[in-house]
Amino acid sequence: MAVYGKHVVAQYDMPHDAEIVRHGLTEKKTLAEAAREIPVIREVDVVVVGGGPGGCAAAVTAARNGAKTVLLERYGHLGGMATGGLVNIIPNLADIEGKQWIGGFCQEVIDRCAARGAATYPKKENWGKPDPKDVERYAEAAMAHFYLRQNAKDERIVLYSAVIDPEVAKDELNIMVEEAGAELLLHTWVVAPIVEGDTVRGVIVENKAGRQALLAKVVIDSTGDGDLLMNLPVETIDYMRPGSRIAQFGFIHWICNVDLEKYDAFRKAEPQRFAEINREIMAGGGSPFFSRSVLDNQTGVVWVFNLIGSLHQTEPEEMTYIDRTARHKAVVGWELLKKLMPGFENSMIMLSCPQLGTSGGRRVVGEYYLTEEDLDRTEPFEDTIAVFADNDRGDASVTHTHVFVPYRALLPKNLEGFLVACRAFSADHEFSEFFNLIPHCMCFGQAAGAAAAIAVKKGLRLRDVPYAELKELLLKGGAILPD
């Protein structure tokens, strides 16, 4: 079993032990829904479900490569966890030696945000280097987990990770989808796939216009949680190791108007009183820990990552419990900071995450099931669609710099017309623990969009898409792949 780096466990390992009260009926009772006619509102090549990192990449790539594409999203904005989850840090784009592995759609989003002054990352010449200024900056901001690692020479080096401004990113993703020629339908929940035999033919949605259908040659599930998998004849798995990174919900909120100079002066001048206040805040049910925003325009803004362990991340009662208790903790914590901590007197909560942070959920068992053993693999697969920097596995990462993902990890077994391009990709707990982050899901999306476009254009089954053509499209889209 892989071990998450010790700095990560220290930050993430906070499983809740509360028993969730379940209000459901104890006896098993079902109801037969009456059959009914519903309007078919679109007939297209590709439907992408969910506009998070995976879904945006999939829709943009499919449309850019000629497929008539519709992107469906339940909320009023794109970006998923990267915007609405206030998890706007895109880490591990290069390995510990400074070699970039993730380019393509992900790099384009960062570049387009940066062109609007809405992204920040270390200078390229510092990636993989012990630049003292950057090391100090990210350590001081409590962002070491995303930006700093120990290399083989025991130097503390700087990683290539980027932070984007979620509001600008939402706008930029809308623009990218529109420019690519994909149609976007927001405020639309996808509730079920339409299946004929072993082939997915479209989806059923519900929104303010009622219940409707969209037909498609390819459906891509980018819901994060693999919502469509529930109603498909595929094997899924949702095992999570208690206390691991993915076995958590995250409720993130941002506090503004913080006088960090005053806070630092107090912290240094009166360390004992500072420690006492921290203890008081924790005893009162809050958390005194935060990261400092590294975005240029966010002076005096701190980010609070409230993480709560959970093994049931798609259960509404659990989600309700977590949202309610985490929100209470956030407000109580801020009230205590404001009352007790010098520097927070004039602060306010500027924003809490509109999307509850979810890392786990269902995962598909696909044509290839990535496991712990693949973490140490040194040779690419014959159908490699992405290479990821291996920076988070503590000592193992010091010598093993990157891992590979095959196209088959997006293809469910025995099902046609359907791809999974989100954190529900085909992998066991150990592989997901390290490689289901925003940049990874963007790579899955880019590959799924490209494969769907090829399949539609050539009239092929998704599993028959020639790898050479897929690779060519991915390279054309800026992906970085082995020779």
Ligand SMILES: Cc1cc2nc3c(=O)[nH]c(=O)nc-3n(C[C@H](O)[C@H](O)[C@H](O)COP(=O)(O)OP(=O)(O)OC[C@H]3O[C@@H](n4cnc5c(N)ncnc54)[C@H](O)[C@@H]3O)c2cc1C
């Ligand atoms: C607390 C926490 C901190 C994290 N920190 C980081 C970090 O710093 N950096 C990082 O890279 N990763 C981080 N992650 C992980 C990362 O956010 C996710 O793994 C990643 O966002 C997954 O992308 P996705 O596209 O699969 O899903 P999501 O980002 O969840 O996007 C799914 C999209 O689909 C939509 N959707 C869902 N269901 C439906 C439906 N039925 N119908 C229509 N639309 C639907 C959602 O609204 C959403 O827009 C963190 C996760 C958590 C919980």
